[in-house]
Amino acid sequence: MRVALAFFFHETNTFAPAKADMAAFSGEGFGGIKRGERLVRNVDFNMPFAGFTKEARSYGWEVVPLTGAGAVPSAHVTREAYETIAGMIIDDLKAALPVDAVYLDLHGAMVAEHFDDGEGELLRRVRAVVGPSMPVVISLDFHANVSREMVELSDAMFIYRTYPHVDLAATGVRAAQHLKKMMQGLPRQAKAMRELNFLIPAAGQATATEPLKSIYARAAALEGATIGNARISTIAMAPCFPIADVPMCRPTITVYADNQGAADAAADELAAQFRAAEPRFVQELWEPCAAVREAMRLARSAGAGPVLLADTQDNPGGGGNGDTVGLLSALLDARAENALFAHIWDPEVARAAHAAGVGAALKIGVGAKTGWAGETPVEGEWLVEQLNDGDAHGTGPMAKGWHFKMGPCALLRLGGVRVAVVSGKGQCLDQAQVRIFGVEPASLSILALKSTVHYRADFEPLARAVMVVKSPGPVFADHRDLTYRKLKPGVRVMPGG
Numbered sequence: 001m002r003v004a005l006a007f008f009f010h011e012t013n014t015f016a017p018a019k020a021d022m023a024a025f026s027g028e029g030f031g032g033i034k035r036g037e038r039l040v041r042n043v044d045f046n047m048p049f050a051g052f053t054k055e056a057r058s059y060g061w062e063v064v065p066l067t068g069a070g071a072v073p074s075a076h077v078t079r080e081a082y083e084t085i086a087g088m089i090i091d092d093l094k095a096a097l098p099v100d101a102v103y104l105d106l107h108g109a110m111v112a113e114h115f116d117d118g119e120g121e122l123l124r125r126v127r128a129v130v131g132p133s134m135p136v137v138i139s140l141d142f143h144a145n146v147s148r149e150m151v152e153l154s155d156a157m158f159i160y161r162t163y164p165h166v167d168l169a170a171t172g173v174r175a176a177q178h179l180k181k182m183m184q185g186l187p188r189q190a191k192a193m194r195e196l197n198f199l200i201p202a203a204g205q206a207t208a209t210e211p212l213k214s215i216y217a218r219a220a221a222l223e224g225a226t227i228g229n230a231r232i233s234t235i236a237m238a239p240c241f242p243i244a245d246v247p248m249c250r251p252t253i254t255v256y257a258d259n260q261g262a263a264d265a266a267a268d269e270l271a272a273q274f275r276a277a278e279p280r281f282v283q284e285l286w287e288p289c290a291a292v293r294e295a296m297r298l299a300r301s302a303g304a305g306p307v308l309l310a311d312t313q314d315n316p317g318g319g320g321n322g323d324t325v326g327l328l329s330a331l332l333d334a335r336a337e338n339a340l341f342a343h344i345w346d347p348e349v350a351r352a353a354h355a356a357g358v359g360a361a362l363k364i365g366v367g368a369k370t371g372w373a374g375e376t377p378v379e380g381e382w383l384v385e386q387l388n389d390g391d392a393h394g395t396g397p398m399a400k401g402w403h404f405k406m407g408p409c410a411l412l413r414l415g416g417v418r419v420a421v422v423s424g425k426g427q428c429l430d431q432a433q434v435r436i437f438g439v440e441p442a443s444l445s446i447l448a449l450k451s452t453v454h455y456r457a458d459f460e461p462l463a464r465a466v467m468v469v470k471s472p473g474p475v476f477a478d479h480r481d482l483t484y485r486k487l488k489p490g491v492r493v494m495p496g497g
């Protein structure tokens with residue numbers, strides 16, 4: 001049994017300031033574009049293709065690695081980058097033939113300059129090579145915007161079931177297990193897809209809290225159950241990546257079962273549960289000044305651990321550049337004590353701090369180099385407290401085994417507020433990304449993070465309180481602030497809105 005494997009990740013925020021070009025895919029984030037054996041040499045980390053490979057090898061299968069590439073979330077994938085990488089995958093697939101099956105580890109919300117449905121187009125090209133009957137299974141991010149084509153062109157989709165995404169490798173394992181069942185004679189599965197007609201803001205999509213907690217619990221109970229005498233083999237739910245102006249942007253539920261009646265019944269039940277929960281998907285958002293005031297009050301009250309302020313609208317994991325300063329300014333204006341901001345992306349300031357050295361007083365403007373919403377850098381005489389090379393190894397439930405490469409980094413202080421400045425763009429979601437600055441996260445009074453939900457996996461257990469803050473940035477938390485042109489008719493941009 002030979003299975004071809006490729007990965008191609010991009011989460012496209014069509015409203016973000018920067019596009020994903022070849023340089024973005026060649027950068028450090030995912031280790032550059034890889035081809036052949038390098039893809040699967042080390043598979044001991046939390047990614048779907050790693051989990052798939054480990055599981056497939058345990059069956060004695062041969063995994064044939066094609067091409068793997070990914071870039072941090074941003075606006076559209078350029079035509080050049082899409083065609084180059086998709087071209088490599090197709091060339092490598094042709095060269096790998098004959099194979100018995102294909103596994104693709106994809107995001108599901110990739111928009112290219114010339115295709116709204118990046119994954120659907122890739123699947124169309126793969127099918128053109130392998131034909132309609134070869135098993136093709138795919139895994140997708142929880143934030144996939146699933147198109148009808150993706151459902152039709154693959155035999156089964158496996159989508160993460162957690163946000164924070166702690167089940168990445170487990171999702172790849174599920175894909176391998178399903179493929180094994182197909183090889184052992186699983187009847188051709190009927191598919192039922194349901195589309196919902198409202199977008200869900202990312203901050204309302206955490207799976208450890210309601211309403212998604214109950215919906216995922218119901219899906220887990222349905223999976224493997226029989227309706228009539230037909231078994232439901234797997235369920236793929238995607239609450240959507242809402243800041244994408246494409247027709248396939250909306251939550252979807254896809255059920256696979258032995259017959260159409262069973263697939264339809266389960267899909268209808270889950271869709272009804274989603275619809276009934278609509279008003280509960282809206283999360284409270286804090287204005288920066290009010291959030292800081294409340295955080296300072298909470299920090300003085302009884303309890304332990306930091307108050308977490310999630311700077312969700314500039315989350316680099318959602319297409320932000322990580323350099324807006326609305327929340328940082330609010331912390332400074334309020335003279336917050338024992339507060340840390342992680343991180344501000346500003347390679348220029350990091351470089352200047354390294355040149356100046358630890359202990360230097362650096363007169364410089366921090367952040368806001370993108371100039372989003374007319375912001376300007378935060379000027380001040382910053383004390384350089386610590387310098388590091390930005391190489392951190394994840395230890396938390398999501399990023400265990402990940403190697404963060406944040407480039408030259410500097411810890412700067414102004415009064416009671418410290419800022420962790422990084423040279424490489426990325427979301428702060430693991431305590432190791434704070435510890436590298438010589439700061440123990442649990443010892444802080446206030447910890448501000450550029451993240452939407454992922455930080456919860458590793459930081460929430462030590463937090464006194466969590467607040468989601470609406471400071472300027474391109475990762476819009478209230479979609480009424482945006483102008484969508486391509487949504488399907490009838491899709492509401494906010495729950496209940």
Ligand SMILES: [Zn+2]
Nearest residue numbers: 141142143165
């Ligand atoms: Zn995601």
